Amino acid sequence: MSTPATTHFRAKEFRLGSFLFTGLTGAATFLILAILVVILTDVVIHGLPNLSWRFVSTIPKKDIFDPATTGILPMIVGTTIRVLLMTIFVLPVGVITAVYLTEYAPNTALLTRIIRAAVNNLAGVPSVVFGLFGLGFFINFVGKNLDAILHNGSQAWGQPSLIWASLTLAVMTLPVVIVATEESLKAVPPGLREASLALGATKLKTIVKIVLPQALPGILTGGILSISRAAGEVAPILFTGVAYYMSTLPTHLTDQFMDLGYDVFVLSTQSPNIDKTQPILYATVLVLLILTFALNIVAILIRSNMRRKMRLLQ
C-alpha cells in the first residue's frame, strides 16, 4: 500500500505525538500535585515557627488579634465538640441507610433509585445552602417550636447553638458516611452471609453479628472522612452557631461556640493590622490543616488496607 519511506515517516510522527501527549498530561498531573505541595509548604514554613504550646492552650482574653496573648483553645474545643456531636447523629443514620441499600434494597426498584439519587444530590448541595437550611429549619422551625412548647416562648433553643450546627453538619456529611459504609459492606464476601444463614441465623442477625463487624474498618473510614470534611467547613455554621468571641468554653447544647475555620476567616478579613496578625493566622491554619489532614491520612490508610484485603479475597 504505502512506500517504506512513508511508513517510516508515520512511525516517527507517532512517537513525537506520543511523547507530547504523555508529556502534557503528565505535566498537568505534576502541576496539580505541585499546587498541593506549595500550599502545604507555605503553611508549614510560616506556621510552624509561630506554633507554641501557649498558643494552643490559651483562652484569649478579649482581644483575639493580639499575637502576644491570644490563643486558640476555645476554637479547638468548639470544632472538636461540634464534629463529635455530629458523628453521634450521622453515623447511625448513615450506616443504617447503607445497610438497607446493600442488604435489603432490590437494586432496580424505584425507591432504591430515589434514595440513591437523594444521596447524590445531598452530596452536591452547596454548603452555604446547608447553612440557610439550618437557620430556616432547625433554628426558626424546630427551635422556635421547642421554645414555645418547653419554655413558654422564652428563647433557649430558637437561636444559633452547638446542637443546631452539629445537626446541620450531620445532614451535610450523611452522603460521605453512606458511600463509605456501602463500599465496605459490598466488600464483605457473600460466602460469609450464606454460611451464617445456612446455620439458621436470621437475616438481621447475620447483618448485626457477621456483616457489620467485618465492615467495621469501612464504617470507621466513613466516620473519619465525615469528621475531616466537617471540621474544615465554615459556611454551614456561619448562621447556625458559631460565635465571633466567647470568654468561656461551651458547656451546654444551646451554647454558641468558637471555631478554628471561622477564626481563620476572621483573622484573614477583620484583622486591624494584617502584618501583625499574620503569624497567628498561619499558626491557626496549620492547626486546622493538621487536624483535617491527620484524619484524612488515617482514612486513606484504612481504606487502601481494606481494598487490598478485598482484592486478596477475590
Place this chain on the structure above:
Amino acid sequence: MSETPKTEARRTQGWMGIHRGHNARPLEWLAEKGILVVSLTAIVMVFLIFAFVTREALPLLLGQMNSAARQAVIPVADLDKIPPEKLRAYLELTPEQFKAMDRDTKELLMQTKVDAAKEAPEDKDAGVNTTEWRYLLLPHQWTGYDRPSYIWQPVSTIKKYNLVPLIVGSIKATFVALLFAVPLALAAAIYVSQLSRPQYKEIIKPAIELLSGIPSVVVGFFALIVMATVLQKIFGYESRLNAFVAGIALGFAIIPVVFSIAEDSLTSVPRSFTQAALALGASRWQAAWQVVLPAALPGVFAAVVLGFGRAMGETMIVLLASGNASIMSWNLFDSTRTITATIAAEMGEVVAGGDHYRILFLIGAMLFVVTFFSNMAAVLVMDRLKKRLEGKT
C-alpha cells in the same frame, strides 16, 4: 444477595424490597421496617432543604413584601373604616398580637406610622417596592444615576436588590474556575488512568484526594494572602482581589471533583477497547485519545457539570478572594461579589423576616435549584454511561 437464587424465586418480593415470608421474628420484622424508615432520611432531607429554604423566601415570591422606604399612609381617623385584616397587615402584626391589642394602642401605632412617613426621604424612588421582580432582575434608573443600571445595595435608604450583578459575579468566577480546572483535571485523569505506570497511580490518586481534603477556608486564605499578590505581580491588573483570583482558587477546589469522576469513567471503559486499538497498530496515546476518551465522553461531561455545580456553590473561597464589591461588570479583573459570598457575608446582619433576609433565602433557593439540576444531569449521564459500557463487555 444473601439467599440462593432458588429461594429467591419462590418468595414474592414484599413491600419495598423486604421479603415476605422470610422467617424473621416479630421484633426483627419491626427492626427491618425501622431500617427502611431510617434509610428514607436522605430523601426527607433533600425535600426539607428545598421546603424550608423556599419557605423563608415565600412571602417574597408571592409578592407580599413591601420594601418601600415611604409607605402609603392611612390616616388615624380611618381606624374604623378599614377592614381589620387589612389593618393588621398594615401595622405588621401577627394575628395574636392584633387580637391582644386595644384600640388606643392601635391608634398610637397608626400615629407612629404617620409620623414616620413625614420623615421618609423625599426621593422619587422612596415609594418603590424594590422587591418586585422587575427591580430584582431589570435595570432601573435610580436617583443620582445617569442611566438605568443593575445595583445591589441592600443597606441604604432605598434598598436596591438587583440580583444580576451577583449572578454575573458567580458566573464569572465559575467560568474562570472551569477554564482552569477542567483541562488540568482531565489531562491528569487521562494520564493516571491510561498512560502512567500503576505505581504512580497509587501515589497520585491519594494525593489528589488530599487536595480535596484541604478545607475551603484554607484555600481561600491562601488565595487572599499569597496568590492574590503573586498573580497581581504577574498580570499587573488593578484590583488585587477579583473574579480571576477567586476563580483560580475555586479551580483548586474543583480539580479533585472533576478528576475523580473523569478518572472513574475513563477507568470503567473496558480494557478490550484499548487492547483492540493497540492491536490495530495505534500507539498508547492514540488509543487513549481516539478510543477511550470518546467512549467515556459522557462521564467527562458529568465531571464538568458536577464541577460547575461545586464552583457555583463554593462559599468561603470566593468570600475571601473575590473582593466582594457588587459591581456589574463582565471584566474578570474587577472586584466581584458572588451569590454565595453575599449570603455568607450579609445573613449575619439582617433582621429575621425582613425583606433583605427573604432575598438572601431567595438566592439560596435559586442556588439549590441550579445545583440540584446539574447534579441530576450528571448522575443520569453517569448511570447511562455505566450501563452502556457494561452492556458492551
